[in-house]
Amino acid sequence: MGPLDDRLKRREFLARGARWGGGLVLSTAAADLLAACGSTTAAPASDQQLLSGSGPIPLDILKSRVISVDKGVLNATGIPPEWADYQDILDGMQKNFSVTVDYKAQAEFSSAQEIQAIKSTISGNGFVPDIGDVGPALGVTAVQENLVVAYKNANWKDVPDLMKESSGKYCGEYYGVQAFVVNTKVVTNVPADWADLQKPEYRHKIGIDGDPRQATDAQMAVWSAALANGGSVDNIQPGIDFFNHLKSSGNYTPARSDKAHMQTGEVGIGIFWDYLGLGFRDSFAGNPDIKVVIPPSGSLAGYYVAIVSKYAKHPWAARLWNEYIMSDEGQNFYLKGYAHPARYLAMASAGKIPADLAAKLPSSDQYKNVKFVTPDQQTKAKDALAANWTG
Amino acid sequence: MSVATERIAPTVGAGARTVPPAGFRRSRLAFPLLVALVVGTLYFLIPLLATIQSSLDEGRGFTFDAYRNFLRDGDFYRTISTSLFYAFLTVVGSVVLIFPTAYWVNLRMPWFRPVMTLVTFLPFVIPPVILSLALQQAWGGTGPIPIALVGTPLLLAGAYVVLSFPYMYGAIDNGLRAMDIHTLTEAAQSLGANLGTILIRVILPNLWPAVVSGALLSFSIVMGEFVLASLFNYFTFPIYLNYRGQNEPHVAAALTVFSFAITWICLGLIQLLSRRAPGAAPVATR
Amino acid sequence: MPLAWLGVLPFLIFAFVFLGLPTVLVVIGAFTDANAHPTLGNFSILTQHNVLNAYQTSIAISAVSAVGGAVVGFLLAYAALHEASYRWIRPILVTFSGVASNFAGVPLAYAFISTLGFTGTLTLLLNNVFHISLEQMGFSLYTFWGLALIYLYFQIPLMVLLMVPTIQGLRREWREASESLGASTAQFWLHVGLPILTPPVLAASLLLFGNAFGAYATAYALAQGGINLVSILIGYFVAGNISFEPNAADAMASGMIVIMTFCILVFSVLQRRTSRWIK
Numbered sequence: 001m002g003p004l005d006d007r008l009k010r011r012e013f014l015a016r017g018a019r020w021g022g023g024l025v026l027s028t029a030a031a032d033l034l035a036a037c038g039s040t041t042a043a044p045a046s047d048q049q050l051l052s053g054s055g056p057i058p059l060d061i062l063k064s065r066v067i068s069v070d071k072g073v074l075n076a077t078g079i080p081p082e083w084a085d086y087q088d089i090l091d092g093m094q095k096n097f098s099v100t101v102d103y104k105a106q107a108e109f110s111s112a113q114e115i116q117a118i119k120s121t122i123s124g125n126g127f128v129p130d131i132g133d134v135g136p137a138l139g140v141t142a143v144q145e146n147l148v149v150a151y152k153n154a155n156w157k158d159v160p161d162l163m164k165e166s167s168g169k170y171c172g173e174y175y176g177v178q179a180f181v182v183n184t185k186v187v188t189n190v191p192a193d194w195a196d197l198q199k200p201e202y203r204h205k206i207g208i209d210g211d212p213r214q215a216t217d218a219q220m221a222v223w224s225a226a227l228a229n230g231g232s233v234d235n236i237q238p239g240i241d242f243f244n245h246l247k248s249s250g251n252y253t254p255a256r257s258d259k260a261h262m263q264t265g266e267v268g269i270g271i272f273w274d275y276l277g278l279g280f281r282d283s284f285a286g287n288p289d290i291k292v293v294i295p296p297s298g299s300l301a302g303y304y305v306a307i308v309s310k311y312a313k314h315p316w317a318a319r320l321w322n323e324y325i326m327s328d329e330g331q332n333f334y335l336k337g338y339a340h341p342a343r344y345l346a347m348a349s350a351g352k353i354p355a356d357l358a359a360k361l362p363s364s365d366q367y368k369n370v371k372f373v374t375p376d377q378q379t380k381a382k383d384a385l386a387a388n389w390t391g
Numbered sequence: 392m393s394v395a396t397e398r399i400a401p402t403v404g405a406g407a408r409t410v411p412p413a414g415f416r417r418s419r420l421a422f423p424l425l426v427a428l429v430v431g432t433l434y435f436l437i438p439l440l441a442t443i444q445s446s447l448d449e450g451r452g453f454t455f456d457a458y459r460n461f462l463r464d465g466d467f468y469r470t471i472s473t474s475l476f477y478a479f480l481t482v483v484g485s486v487v488l489i490f491p492t493a494y495w496v497n498l499r500m501p502w503f504r505p506v507m508t509l510v511t512f513l514p515f516v517i518p519p520v521i522l523s524l525a526l527q528q529a530w531g532g533t534g535p536i537p538i539a540l541v542g543t544p545l546l547l548a549g550a551y552v553v554l555s556f557p558y559m560y561g562a563i564d565n566g567l568r569a570m571d572i573h574t575l576t577e578a579a580q581s582l583g584a585n586l587g588t589i590l591i592r593v594i595l596p597n598l599w600p601a602v603v604s605g606a607l608l609s610f611s612i613v614m615g616e617f618v619l620a621s622l623f624n625y626f627t628f629p630i631y632l633n634y635r636g637q638n639e640p641h642v643a644a645a646l647t648v649f650s651f652a653i654t655w656i657c658l659g660l661i662q663l664l665s666r667r668a669p670g671a672a673p674v675a676t677r
Numbered sequence: 678m679p680l681a682w683l684g685v686l687p688f689l690i691f692a693f694v695f696l697g698l699p700t701v702l703v704v705i706g707a708f709t710d711a712n713a714h715p716t717l718g719n720f721s722i723l724t725q726h727n728v729l730n731a732y733q734t735s736i737a738i739s740a741v742s743a744v745g746g747a748v749v750g751f752l753l754a755y756a757a758l759h760e761a762s763y764r765w766i767r768p769i770l771v772t773f774s775g776v777a778s779n780f781a782g783v784p785l786a787y788a789f790i791s792t793l794g795f796t797g798t799l800t801l802l803l804n805n806v807f808h809i810s811l812e813q814m815g816f817s818l819y820t821f822w823g824l825a826l827i828y829l830y831f832q833i834p835l836m837v838l839l840m841v842p843t844i845q846g847l848r849r850e851w852r853e854a855s856e857s858l859g860a861s862t863a864q865f866w867l868h869v870g871l872p873i874l875t876p877p878v879l880a881a882s883l884l885l886f887g888n889a890f891g892a893y894a895t896a897y898a899l900a901q902g903g904i905n906l907v908s909i910l911i912g913y914f915v916a917g918n919i920s921f922e923p924n925a926a927d928a929m930a931s932g933m934i935v936i937m938t939f940c941i942l943v944f945s946v947l948q949r950r951t952s953r954w955i956k
Contacts, residue, residue: 260643441788632783
């Protein structure tokens with residue numbers, strides 16, 4: 001089983017995700033092609049036209065406007081540097097385009113708060129984020145509340161249909177899957193699947209990444225538990241029941257599975273995104289030793305989408321950011337951070353993924369049973385949690 | 392967030408225990424009281440010691456690394472400046488608003504005092520979470536007056552001034568009632584002073600300990616306020632503390648020690664001042 | 678005479694803008710529906726499982742930390758003021774109480790995690806040196822009782838600050854008079870001490886209750902929404918994480934306001950009664 005085989009399997013897995021979007025892929029591609037043909041008229045478009053169009057804007061125009069108009073600044077929220085290797089992407093913006101990303105490190109920037117940040121600054125006061133990195137349900141909210149503009153980057157067609165909004169109002173960037181992240185210093189037997197978590201030896205050990213009513217990451221953990229316990233992508237209740245059971249048996253701890261708690265062992269088994277867990281593993285460098293296990297009986301894939309704020313103060317920088325994260329370099333940075341880039345399938349078949357990078361992800365066997373969800377299903381799950389999750 | 396220190400339980404610097412008359416047998420401290428003292432001391436000291444220990448020891452022996460870590464972080468200075476900025480705005484705004492008002496009420500409208508008390512007590516009834524909900528509905532751009540203040544410095548400063556009401560008014564009002572402002576005012580007026588001069592050059596110097604008392608308390612509150620800053624997305628020091636705390640346990644402990652030191656310094660100063668303040672009489676009812 | 682109002686006008690305007698108007702909007706919102714028609718229907722949210730549970734937990738933790746804080750705080754204050762204890766205890770206790778009653782929120786939560794978390798200093802010390810495993814005894818900091826323990830850290834000092842002037846007002850002469858009439862210690866307390874002290878102690882306990890009920894940051898920093906409290910739920914609504922109807926959120930908030938108002942009102946009334954005896 002060489003790396004090539006692994007890549008093929010992964011491709012398969014991603015293809016299933018793409019096919020999930022249904023037959024819309026072809027028709028969207030055709031529509032894009034037609035639109036592209038239609039827009040290449042002879043006269044160069046004015047700045048105003050470029051900004052109000054749905055892109056893509058040629059890179060050299062973006063590069064020059066970003067300095068001349070936006071003064072080389074981008075205001076961002078919700079992109080912690082240690083999340084899916086945003087550090088390299090932030091550095092890349094600086095190095096390649098001389099754009100300084102003014103990143104507000106309020107760690108509580110759940111997707112909902114990112115939307116709130118855009119909303120509450122409609123008057124243009126305070127910190128106005130130009131872009132956002134949100135879960136798809138919040139992406140839908142942002143579209144419904146008219147907070148974002150359409151922008152289709154140069155690599156739009158490579159993104160699987162289910163991960164983007166058809167008119168360009170949000171675009172999937174990367175995704176990960178729910179995994180058990182285990183601190184082997186405080187947990188001797190690494191659990192292999194959901195059923196194992198009920199064992200008494202894991203008393204006070206199991207945690208998720210915050211409150212599922214608040215954070216997509218935590219919501220997906222509960223939902224993945226649902227998959228493993230008789231639930232489905234349409235029914236999250238068994239997951240809530242599962243965690244209630246863990247609470248009453250004492251195995252569950254409300255302590256958040258953040259980096260600090262994983263490191264000290266305050267949380268022994270954290271259930272959250274695989275790319276975070278793998279990132280922690282590297283960062284701790286053996287102190288403590290972290291194992292990442294993707295539970296075969298239930299794991300959901302969660303993707304995050306990029307949005308461009310309608311009220312962006314730096315509209316060129318916002319679009320440049322969009323182009324950069326969806327470019328080969330940007331997508332490979334996500335991969336370096338252990339997240340699956342949205343364009344993985346297309347890039348792999350075009351041979352744009354370095355073999356060593358591809359080898360760093362866990363073997364694609366583990367991703368066999370991963371499921372995707374639609375924004376509608378996510379909204380439904382969110383409501384169910386709001387009504388039934390009692391912390 | 393704690394409430395009601397200065398206002399309801401004002402300084403107890405004055406007044407000592409009563410001393411037993413000579414010849415009266417000196418009783419011993421009952422056992423439960425002794426236990427309370429010991430347990431109390433342990434309960435309060437141990438978390439502090441544990442935090443200090445955690446900030447100095449990352450598992451590799453004694454080190455100041457955790458402190459060096461945040462002292463080198465640009466965001467630390469950024470958030471401290473932001474918090475200091477708001478603290479300054481709040482203190483100045485609060486004093487400018489409350490001092491002349493309290494003076495005026497004491498001088499000319501003593502019957503208005505219950506209203507003042509009521510208004511300044513309201514922040515106790517409306518804890519910061521509710522205040523944030525209320526402010527969002529009023530000034531989030533969708534209220535009856537469609538101005539969006541949420542996200543502006545004005546809103547947070549305004550909210551913080553409101554939170555400081557009970558303490559600032561309590562301190563200043565107590566101070567004013569302990570001095571004879573009528574005589575002072577008349578005397579100054581007879582010498583030809585106008586209202587502004589009276590306030591700033593006659594009353595304020597006498598009121599200084601009370602004002603500083605209220606100011607320090609408000610300062611401490613603003614430096615530690617988390618709810619409003621977090622819900623309205625302002626990047627202040629407590630937000631920074633929480634953020635670091637989620638990533639590095641020892642830096643969090645170091646920042647906690649730092650935060651506690653700030654509180655300690657502020658309130659320690661108040662205690663020192665109140666001991667010397669003229670007429671810091673305990674007030675039992677309001 | 679009307680001109681005198683100018684003096685208080687800036688203050689009143691400010692209070693209206695940043696406190697009065699917002700509060701009124703919330704209260705009105707609780708009693709109106711989406712079309713601004715008066716209704717009591719919003720309060721049905723209080724029966725929703727999640728919300729009811731939050732109220733129960735909030736009330737419970739406020740009660741527990743208020744009682745605990747009141748008892749320990751009273752004992753500490755009394756012990757410090759007792760003639761038999763050293764003179765230096767009182768100023769230290771009062772100073773520390775002043776600081777500690779304000780040391781709440783995020784740093785307090787982290788301090789306790791450092792101490793009593795599963796990998797906290799004290800936990801490990803007890804485990805390794807004294808072979809006492811808190812965890813096996815069923816203790817977890819991230820539970821209701823853990824949070825109550827943390828709340829005590831600012832509740833007890835608040836009680837101390839409230840009680841010191843009151844206990845100081847308990848005149849020594851009363852004790853001497855009752856002793857000279859032949860009463861025992863128990864009789865003194867039963868017939869003199871407790872009747873006088875009950876109102877202020879009760880008042881202070883109510884204040885402690887309100888203090889805990891409105892608290893947000895400490896619980897949030899400790900466990901996010903892991904301990905289901907009303908303040909956390911409202912916070913989630915403000916941040917846009919939970920979608921209640923705005924009017925329903927107003928109803929929840931009004932419920933909280935009612936409880937807080939009750940506490941402060943009764944506190945004021947009882948304090949007034951106290952001042953009859955204790956000047």
